[in-house]
Structures are given as structure tokens and as C-alpha cells.
Amino acid sequence: MSRRRRSVMSEELKYELAKDLGFYDTVQKEGWGGIKAKDAGNMVKRAIEMAERAASRND
Secondary structure: OOOOOOOOOOHHHHHHHHHHHOOHHHHHHHOHHHOOHHHHHHHHHHHHHHHHHHHHHOO
16 A cells, blocks of 8 residues: 655755756656656755755854
């Protein structure tokens, strides 16, 4: 039984990160399930870095 999780990242952010990290074409052709686990991890890492930078600017 599969459970769908509600995404924390907006679709816009995910697409922006995929473009920046170079696997946007894969997402377009195969969907999010077509990306490598390493790419997904890099996406999360980049999103965390962006959030940390934004938080430090607000201090």
C-alpha cells in the first residue's frame, strides 16, 4: 500500500532545482520517478542551503 506524502517543496522550486542541477530533461521525459536517488538527494541538499541562506539574511 503506497502512501503519498504532501510535498514540502513547491513544484516551481523543484523544477528550478532540476534545471540548476542538470536533470530537468529527465523530469520532463520520465517524471520525478525517473531521477536518480543521488539527484533527489542533491535537490534536497540545495533546497536546505537556500533556506539556510534566506534565514541568515533575516537575522
